[in-house]
Amino acid sequence: MAQNRGAQDLVANGEYIFNLAGCVGCHTDKKTRGPRLAGGRAFKTDFGTFFSPNITPDLDTGIGKWTFADFRQALRDGLRPDGAHYFPAFPYTSYTHMTDDDISALWAYLQAQPSVSKPNQAHQLNAPFGWRWLVGFWKALYFEKGPKSAWPRGRYIAEALSHCPECHTPRNWLGGQKTDMAYGGTQKNPEGLTIPNITPDLETGTGKWKSGDFEMLFSIGMLPDGDFVGGVMGESVSHSTSKMTLEDRKALITYLQSVAPVHNQVKPKKAEKSGTDAW
Structure with missing residues (x-):
C-alpha cells in the first residue's frame, strides 16, 4: 500500500509539473481536434514550420520505448535517444533547469497517460536550418545547461x-x-x-x-x-x-x-x- 501511495503521489506531483510546463498546449493539435498529447501542432517560424511530437506512451509512434534516461536527456541536454540534437523550438533551454525530482515526477505522469497511435509529422524547415548537426554550434552560443535548484x-x-x-x-x-x-x-x-x-x-x-x-x-x-x-x-x-x-x-x-x-x-x-x- 505504501508503495502504491508513493507512486500515486509521484504521478499527482507530475501532473502539477505537467500543468506548469504547459505540455498539453504544444503537444495537442487542438486546431484540428487532434488527440491529447499526440502532437502535430504546427509552429510557423522564420526558419520554417515545426510540428510537435507525440509524447504519449505509444510504443511505435510515441515515447513508449524511451527509458527515463532518454527522457531526462531530452529535457536536460536537448538530445534525442539516438544522440541527435533537438531543435530549440522544443524549449529544453528552459526545461534543462528543472530539478531531477521534477523531471522524475513529470516522467511518471506521462507514462500514466493513454497511448495514442499517431505518427509524427516531419518538420518543414528552410535550408540550412533543418541540419540538426548545426544545432551543436547554436547550443555553444546560447544553451546554458543544468538544474537551478538554488x-x-x-x-x-x-x-x-x-x-x-x-x-x-x-x-x-x-x-x-x-x-x-x-x-x-x-x-x-x-x-x-x-x-x-x-x-x-x-x-x-x-x-x-x-x-x-x-x-x-x-x-x-x-x-x-x-x-x-x-x-x-x-x-x-x-x-x-x-x-x-x-x-x-x-x-x-x-x-x-x-x-x-x-x-x-x-x-x-x-x-x-x-x-x-x-x-
Missing part, C-alpha cells in the same frame, strides 16, 4: 517550468534570446501575434500593475482594463497559471515584478483588435 521559487516557475522568456524575450536572427531585453516583448513569434512587454517598465511594460492585477490575469485571464487575454496567453492561463497553487502564483508575481525594467514599446499589429490578442 533559484527562488518564482524564478524557477517562470524560467524552468513555465518558460516565460521563450515567448516574451526578443530573439536575434539565429533564434538566440536577447538576454539584455529579457521579458521585453516581441512581434516575432511562432503564433504571429504580438507578445507584450511584461517587465516593470512604467511606460511600456507592467510597471503600473499591482499584485492583484497579476493575480486576476493568472487566475481568470482578466487584464487591468477588464479585457480578457486570448491566443497563447489564454492557453497558458487555462492550462497552467490558473492551476498553480496560490503560493506559487504569488512567487511568480513577485519575481516578475523584480526583473529589470526594459523600455520596449511593442505595438499590436493591425490585425490585432485589442489587448486581448496581444497576450
